[in-house]
Amino acid sequence: MLVEETGAAVAAAGFAALPAARAATLFGAAAAGPDWDAFAASWAALEPDRHMADGGRYRLRRHAVFALQAGQPALTRAPDQPHYQARVFNQLNGGVERWFAPVTPEVSAGPALAALLSGARAVFDQVAPGAGWHVEMHQFRIQARPDEAGKPTPEGMHRDGVDYVLVAMIGRENVAGGVTGIRVDGQPGEQSFTLENPMDSVLLDDRRVWHGVTPIAPLDPARPGHRDVLVLTFRKA
Numbered sequence: 001m002l003v004e005e006t007g008a009a010v011a012a013a014g015f016a017a018l019p020a021a022r023a024a025t026l027f028g029a030a031a032a033g034p035d036w037d038a039f040a041a042s043w044a045a046l047e048p049d050r051h052m053a054d055g056g057r058y059r060l061r062r063h064a065v066f067a068l069q070a071g072q073p074a075l076t077r078a079p080d081q082p083h084y085q086a087r088v089f090n091q092l093n094g095g096v097e098r099w100f101a102p103v104t105p106e107v108s109a110g111p112a113l114a115a116l117l118s119g120a121r122a123v124f125d126q127v128a129p130g131a132g133w134h135v136e137m138h139q140f141r142i143q144a145r146p147d148e149a150g151k152p153t154p155e156g157m158h159r160d161g162v163d164y165v166l167v168a169m170i171g172r173e174n175v176a177g178g179v180t181g182i183r184v185d186g187q188p189g190e191q192s193f194t195l196e197n198p199m200d201s202v203l204l205d206d207r208r209v210w211h212g213v214t215p216i217a218p219l220d221p222a223r224p225g226h227r228d229v230l231v232l233t234f235r236k237a
Contacts, residue, residue: 003123010204026119027115036198056148057143066133116168137230159210167211169201175218175219178227
């Protein structure tokens with residue numbers, strides 16, 4: 001089964017990159033239809049990230065927290081709370097509590113997110129059986145402007161300070177760049193790939209894997225561009 005194959009890849013290699021078709025099978029969802037369309041459209045309503053130590057104006061986001069109890073299928077949204085990363089994991093923006101606009105109730109309770117959470121959880125349950133999970137959801141839009149580089153990971157190659165991570169592409173519009181780089185502890189060199197199509201995804205072991213994304217720029221400087229992704233981080237509860 002694909003869940004077991006993906007879990008085995010994360011355990012062995014530290015990460016598993018899935019093209020959209022395989023990700024759709026894993027998540028039991030498709031990057032088309034009214035559920036996905038409503039989910040993807042919600043990225044147009046993100047709010048500015050006001051915690052950018054580099055002064056950048058290119059990042060919009062929303063945030064939510066969920067509790068997944070071991071052995072229980074129910075998904076519980078926790079009260080809104082700040083996002084915190086130690087500076088060892090994020091030298092640019094870490095070391096402070098950061099509050100972001102909350103994910104809307106319609107998005108957090110929708111079927112598209114439920115499918116992505118369930119699929120990611122199934123994989124991470126393979127590599128950490130019996131765990132309960134503290135999950136943080138991040139909706140990111142990185143804007144591409146001719147006068148300002150859009151930086152998906154302005155902190156550079158990094159770890160998030162959790163156990164496991166899912167990154168899923170929601171959509172790209174009029175952008176070049178955005179290449180994902182992966183470096184695994186104990187392995188030479190880096191691997192790279194580009195999340196291009198809706199639902200292209202990567203699942204990774206954050207304890208072993210460093211990841212980063214190259215800046216984006218508009219293909220046509222006369223038109224706005226953006227890169228939208230969903231990030232779900234899983235920390236053992």
